[in-house]
Amino acid sequence: MGRVGKQTIVFKNPPVISCAYSSVGPKEAAGPLSTYFDHSYEDELLGQDTWEKAESKLIENTIQGLLTRSGKNPTDIEFIFAGDLENQIVASTFGVSSFNIPYFGLYGACSTMGESLCLASMAIGGGMAQTVIAGTSSHYCAAEKQFRYPLEYAGQRTLTQQWTVTGSGYVLVTHGGKGPQVEAITPGKIVDLGISDTFNMGAAMAPAAIDTIVTHLEDTGRRPCDFDAIITGDLGNCGVDIAITLAHKLGYDLKGILNDCGKMIFDNEKQDTHSGGSGCGCSASVFTGYLYKQLLEGKLKRILLVPTGALMSPTSGFQGNTIPGIAHAVSIVMK
Known part of the structure; x- marks a missing residue:
């Protein structure tokens, strides 16, 4: 692993993204990429009584899906890098808490998937770990309530405005193995x-x-x-x-x-x-x-x-x- 140029790190022994898992809400599941997502939900509440709790459940289920697919147990994971858009990244805090994995809570707004992948790769490439998890999530209803207006307000959306995705994606980053x-x-x-x-x-x-x-x-x-x-x-x-x-x-x-x-x-x-x-x-x-x-x-x-x-x-x-x-x-x- 070494620095090149202004701010780039090139890995001598590249970390491997050996497994990935995605979960989305109903609107995302109705889009052009519907067949590629690993799991979709018909209800944005995911059986919870608040949008915020729903996002934590979304994270928990996505990580569990990743562990099941990869054949790993929480005890096999050395670190988890995760974050979200909610205040003090509480969705991730509650979402990862049941796994009892050492946790780095990240906030990079919508860049958090890049941030988590960068830090996970540095941990693997630098010899600090062999197996880590990286990922993030967002929830349309929770984000709208926090950053703009609660849905009940029914405010007019501008043409430049984007739709916050209800979705989550997590990856297993390992030293060696098969994958990108x-x-x-x-x-x-x-x-x-x-x-x-x-x-x-x-x-x-x-x-x-x-x-x-x-x-x-x-x-x-x-x-x-x-x-x-x-x-x-x-x-x-x-x-x-x-x-x-x-x-x-x-x-x-x-x-x-x-x-x-x-x-x-x-x-x-x-x-x-x-x-x-x-x-x-x-x-x-x-x-x-x-x-x-x-x-x-x-x-x-x-x-x-x-x-x-x-x-x-x-x-x-x-x-x-x-x-x-x-x-x-x-x-x-x-x-």
């Missing part, structure tokens, strides 16, 4: 170009996505065409257009290479999601449900997964602050 390998990571920096519109997350996150993508390419000496796809997490339709424009100004043509989990998970016209999907569970469920399977089947050989996050809180918005963005890149190859 994490060959390099580029942790992102905070990028803030002054966007303050909380109904346009794509515009706030796009500059951070391009900053991380360009840094990764420069650090590794790669070109966009060296990847089958560069896939951001949560930019949605508006954010992807902005990202492609920003990249072009820097001399990089990402047309035909750049895609976004927020664009992939919903059928915008049929499902009325305006600018697409977002939330921690967006990139998590699309990666573990769809992209991971494409890698296993050899339909994708190398991807750059770049989950993106808007690092705001209800308090910062009320105080008139702008929305800082961040993005973490994970280069994944199937050999």
Whole structure:
């Protein structure tokens, strides 16, 4: 494991993503990727009496699904890296508590899947562990209540607004084994170009996505065409257009290479999601449900997964602050 360029880590012995599991809600299960998700729920409450408890149950069930699929017990896992969008990441805290696994609670907003994968890979690549779990989640109803308006308010959604995914995705990252390998990571920096519109997350996150993508390419000496796809997490339709424009100004043509989990998970016209999907569970469920399977089947050989996050809180918005963005890149190859 070693640093290259400004902020990229290349793994001498790449960690392996040896297993993955995804869970989604009913709206996500009705989208274009429905057949790829491992489990879907008909009820967003998951039998619980609050949205927040439902998200914790979603996390618990997803991790259990991962353990069952991989044939592992909680005692086989050395660390778990997880986070969510709720205040003080309590959904993850309650969701992982029953497994009794040493826990790193993370907050990277919608970039948390990238953050958890980066830290899990560093733990494996640095020889600190042999088997760890990484993942995240989000819940539409819980996120709307916290960051915008409770559903009962029935506020009008803007055309730039995205639909927070009710979903969760977790992976098993191991030293050795079969599966896609994490060959390099580029942790992102905070990028803030002054966007303050909380109904346009794509515009706030796009500059951070391009900053991380360009840094990764420069650090590794790669070109966009060296990847089958560069896939951001949560930019949605508006954010992807902005990202492609920003990249072009820097001399990089990402047309035909750049895609976004927020664009992939919903059928915008049929499902009325305006600018697409977002939330921690967006990139998590699309990666573990769809992209991971494409890698296993050899339909994708190398991807750059770049989950993106808007690092705001209800308090910062009320105080008139702008929305800082961040993005973490994970280069994944199937050999």
